[in-house]
Amino acid sequence: MSWILILEQSLNGLQFGLMLFLLAAGLTLVFGIMDMINLAHGSLYMLGAFIASTLVQATGSFVAGVLLAIPATAAVGILLEVSVLRTLYARDHLSQVLATFALILIINELTRLAWGSDAALPMPQALSGPVELLPGLRYPAYRLVIIAVGILVALLLFILVTKTRVGMLVRAGASNREMALAMGVDIKTLFTLVFGAGAALCAVAGAMLAPLFAVQVGMGENILILAFVVIVIGGIGSIRGALVGAVLVGIVDTIGRAFLPILFGIFFQPRVASAAGPAIASVMIYLLMAVVLFFRPQGLFPARG
Amino acid sequence: MLELRRVSKRFVGVVATDEVTLEVKSGEVHALIGPNGAGKTTLISQISGTLPSDRGEIRFDGRDITHARPYERVKLGLARSYQITSIFKRFTVLDNLALAVQARSGSSFSFWRPVAAEGSLFDEARSVAGEIGLSQKLSSIAATLAHGEQRALEVGLALATRPKLVLLDEPLAGMGPEEAQRMIALIDRVRSRVTVLLVEHDMDAVFRLANRISVLVDGRLIASGAPEAIRADEQVRKAYLGDEVAA
Amino acid sequence: MKRSIAVFIVLLGFPLVMSAIDNLFYVSFASRVIIYAIAATSLNLVLGYGGMISFGHAAFVGAGAYSASICIAEGVTSAWLGWPAAIAASALAAWLIGAVSLRTRGVYFIMITLAFAQMAFYLVNSMKAYGGDEGLTLPQRAELGLGLDLGNEVVFYYVVLFFLAISLYGLHRVMQSRFGRVVVAIRENEARAEAIGLPVHRYQLACFVIAGAVAGLAGALLASHGKYVNPNVLHWVQSGTLMIMVILGGVGRLWGGAIGAFVLLGLEHVISDYPIPWLAAVAPNYPQHANLGVGLVMLAIVLFAPHGVAGLLSRRRGA
Numbered sequence: 001m002s003w004i005l006i007l008e009q010s011l012n013g014l015q016f017g018l019m020l021f022l023l024a025a026g027l028t029l030v031f032g033i034m035d036m037i038n039l040a041h042g043s044l045y046m047l048g049a050f051i052a053s054t055l056v057q058a059t060g061s062f063v064a065g066v067l068l069a070i071p072a073t074a075a076v077g078i079l080l081e082v083s084v085l086r087t088l089y090a091r092d093h094l095s096q097v098l099a100t101f102a103l104i105l106i107i108n109e110l111t112r113l114a115w116g117s118d119a120a121l122p123m124p125q126a127l128s129g130p131v132e133l134l135p136g137l138r139y140p141a142y143r144l145v146i147i148a149v150g151i152l153v154a155l156l157l158f159i160l161v162t163k164t165r166v167g168m169l170v171r172a173g174a175s176n177r178e179m180a181l182a183m184g185v186d187i188k189t190l191f192t193l194v195f196g197a198g199a200a201l202c203a204v205a206g207a208m209l210a211p212l213f214a215v216q217v218g219m220g221e222n223i224l225i226l227a228f229v230v231i232v233i234g235g236i237g238s239i240r241g242a243l244v245g246a247v248l249v250g251i252v253d254t255i256g257r258a259f260l261p262i263l264f265g266i267f268f269q270p271r272v273a274s275a276a277g278p279a280i281a282s283v284m285i286y287l288l289m290a291v292v293l294f295f296r297p298q299g300l301f302p303a304r305g
Numbered sequence: 306m307l308e309l310r311r312v313s314k315r316f317v318g319v320v321a322t323d324e325v326t327l328e329v330k331s332g333e334v335h336a337l338i339g340p341n342g343a344g345k346t347t348l349i350s351q352i353s354g355t356l357p358s359d360r361g362e363i364r365f366d367g368r369d370i371t372h373a374r375p376y377e378r379v380k381l382g383l384a385r386s387y388q389i390t391s392i393f394k395r396f397t398v399l400d401n402l403a404l405a406v407q408a409r410s411g412s413s414f415s416f417w418r419p420v421a422a423e424g425s426l427f428d429e430a431r432s433v434a435g436e437i438g439l440s441q442k443l444s445s446i447a448a449t450l451a452h453g454e455q456r457a458l459e460v461g462l463a464l465a466t467r468p469k470l471v472l473l474d475e476p477l478a479g480m481g482p483e484e485a486q487r488m489i490a491l492i493d494r495v496r497s498r499v500t501v502l503l504v505e506h507d508m509d510a511v512f513r514l515a516n517r518i519s520v521l522v523d524g525r526l527i528a529s530g531a532p533e534a535i536r537a538d539e540q541v542r543k544a545y546l547g548d549e550v551a552a
Numbered sequence: 553m554k555r556s557i558a559v560f561i562v563l564l565g566f567p568l569v570m571s572a573i574d575n576l577f578y579v580s581f582a583s584r585v586i587i588y589a590i591a592a593t594s595l596n597l598v599l600g601y602g603g604m605i606s607f608g609h610a611a612f613v614g615a616g617a618y619s620a621s622i623c624i625a626e627g628v629t630s631a632w633l634g635w636p637a638a639i640a641a642s643a644l645a646a647w648l649i650g651a652v653s654l655r656t657r658g659v660y661f662i663m664i665t666l667a668f669a670q671m672a673f674y675l676v677n678s679m680k681a682y683g684g685d686e687g688l689t690l691p692q693r694a695e696l697g698l699g700l701d702l703g704n705e706v707v708f709y710y711v712v713l714f715f716l717a718i719s720l721y722g723l724h725r726v727m728q729s730r731f732g733r734v735v736v737a738i739r740e741n742e743a744r745a746e747a748i749g750l751p752v753h754r755y756q757l758a759c760f761v762i763a764g765a766v767a768g769l770a771g772a773l774l775a776s777h778g779k780y781v782n783p784n785v786l787h788w789v790q791s792g793t794l795m796i797m798v799i800l801g802g803v804g805r806l807w808g809g810a811i812g813a814f815v816l817l818g819l820e821h822v823i824s825d826y827p828i829p830w831l832a833a834v835a836p837n838y839p840q841h842a843n844l845g846v847g848l849v850m851l852a853i854v855l856f857a858p859h860g861v862a863g864l865l866s867r868r869r870g871a
Binding site: 393 | 729734
């Protein structure tokens with residue numbers, strides 16, 4: 001086990017965590033401000049990837065395709081919000097769960113009809129090589145780009161939320177919705193904006209991760225649950241919590257998967273290690289979530305109260 | 306019976322209750338008055354246990370209950386009614402009260418025997434209903450009751466747990482004169498059995514019912530004593546009563 | 553009550569009719585529907601009556617299914633050992649998951665139950681010894697003895713029907729009992745329930761565990777029925793499917809879970825096995841996209857008929 005390997009896996013974890021943050025940020029705001037469970041958030045991530053794959057093929061340029069996919073996915077998100085999701089804000093959580101679950105089914109099948117079960121979004125040639133960060137540490141350039149994009153978007157979000165008027169309204173809404181309403185904030189437009197922004201973030205994550213993972217129907221659901229874990233750990237309505245939670249989850253998951261089996265191999269017999277190691281590694285983040293919840297049922301940085 | 310020592314609660318940037326020390330004697334009706342936002346409901350919530358205190362000690366019947374969970378306090382005989390009506394809206398009046406009686410009498414980890422077979426539960430519920438004046442409305446769904454009747458049920462739920470001390474948070478809130486008179490009469494009726502800590506804005510009710518009065522302003526207790534003394538107190542007049550109340 | 557008995561008489565007679573016309577496939581299919589009815593009924597307790605939106609119920613069905621399967625795979629074929637083991641395992645899982653999850657409320661609770669169920673899925677998926685992601689095939693169904701051969705479809709049907717009957721009757725009695733009252737009261741107004749002296753958390757946990765235990769029984773029966781179990785039983789989409797059944801059939805109504813299971817599985821069967829000519833003309837692959845129809849129907853129900861089929865039925869009778 002070398003330091004190079006640890007650094008490498010840490011970078012992988014950071015990269016994954018930052019992308020998770022993009023999903024979690026949008027989701028936590030929707031929960032916090034609109035008090036709505038949106039299971040279809042993962043579907044927007046999937047649509048971002050599929051739309052990007054088509055646009056990249058159409059324009060012949062990775063950058064153009066990804067950049068165009070962002071407003072396109074945001075548009076789909078806004079369409080969804082205005083047509084279906086708006087009616088759910090006033091409904092109880094169970095109805096929201098079932099309705100958005102239904103939306104997942106519908107969107108998955110429509111995607112399958114339009115694109116088939118998967119699509120391809122290959123890594124851009126220019127970025128497919130490794131970069132030498134430190135002597136001996138060669139890291140894929142593309143993953144570095146993802147980290148850079150993630151940090152950039154996080155900074156942008158931070159500035160947006162803390163320094164602009166819209167951002168202030170969003171934070172007010174997240175910590176006390178009734179108060180925001182009472183202060184005469186145009187709630188409808190605010191909600192639509194927040195939702196569109198969340199969809200845009202999903203698109204970025206979906207498009208950027210597409211060359212690394214497969215673009216296929218159902219990819220949204222798997223990452224959605226991780227986003228949930230992030231939000232539970234970070235605290236609903238808190239972007240800072242989403243960032244901390246996402247990076248934590250990304251690193252714990254990646255490092256856990258990489259090193260836990262090895263660790264087990266040192267301490268336990270091979271038979272036990274090979275069975276228990278991967279099993280525990282795959283549930284590390286859930287154990288993390290359980291531990292956090294036990295001490296802080298509201299998460300690490302709850303926006304309310 | 307109830308002792309508060311330096312009970313405090315702070316929210317972000319706001320001190321809601323500030324080192325409140327007061328005593329409620331057994332058998333009395335003790336009124337807690339003060340302007341809106343003075344911290345009265347916060348204090349009640351701290352006493353009932355739904356809001357944990359930052360500092361201070363709460364003793365009930367000789368026991369330290371500062372860290373006891375709300376349901377444990379109820380089991381010890383400390384009940385509460387809410388300022389904003391909080392009843393079981395979709396249950397009937399009878400079922401509302403029967404539930405409170407059920408909560409008091411033994412465990413509800415009973416899975417087979419139908420509640421309907423427990424005649425004593427419902428008899429007791431009926432008698433509480435009689436006390437609060439809702440005998441004619443036993444089979445009405447709580448949500449269909451008039452405001453005053455709902456407030457009566459609100460108090461009834463607290464009384465049905467047979468408490469030693471009951472915290473009444475603005476029981477007369479939103480009531481017309483007739484309903485208010487009925488509520489005042491109700492509190493008068495039960496005072497022989499239950500100690501009462503009454504939070505109220507209705508000064509008529511306060512001065513008619515209270516043995517002693519405590520005044521809370523900006524989270525601090527500024528006066529506590531017999532009604533005449535409070536009425537005459539300069540500080541209290543300035544802060545709250547104004548010159549409306551004749552000496 | 554009379555309606556329920558009438559339904560059961562029909563259900564009792566069903567396999568005899570099927571045997572007479574020599575169509576045992578439907579008896580087996582009916583058994584599967586009944587097993588899901590039991591699972592959905594257990595979710596109805598927690599979700600419909602208890603108001604706890606648990607999105608991880610499939611984990612308990614799965615715990616039961618895997619426990620029962622592991623027993624049989626290891627040679628313990630007696631249902632008298634395997635099925636109680638399944639119930640115990642799922643009750644334990646429900647107790648552990650409930651103890652942590654019920655410390656939270658609202659949106660948190662839903663997400664946490666979902667996350668824990670997915671955790672169970674990954675755990676089971678990595679159990680290479682018992683099939684991992686390929687699942688575990690069983691050599692036989694569990695054995696009841698008593699001269700009853702569970703390998704016989706008709707016998708199996710009556711056994712699961714028996715369990716459905718006691719599940720429904722049990723639910724009926726529980727909801728009339730002190731416990732049932734408390735559970736509903738907590739759903740209606742949790743703060744006030746605590747304010748009248750009820751230790752809310754304990755009752756919610758008990759409700760959760762009971763539901764988990766019954767779900768475990770359903771899981772054990774499911775494993776025996778198909779002689780096969782795989783991690784998909786625990787997947788959160790399965791939890792969602794169970795929730796669909798409950799809302800379809802009617803949340804908080806006694807037969808809600810059963811009706812929902814019947815309607816959903818029946819529809820699924822009809823769509824995949826009976827070609828609809830006009831639909832086939834428009835979209836030749838339509839059975840592969842059946843989920844689109846399910847999704848649209850579900851969305852319609854949530855938006856327009858929130859009380860499910862049972863709700864519609866009782867409204868039409870002017871109840």
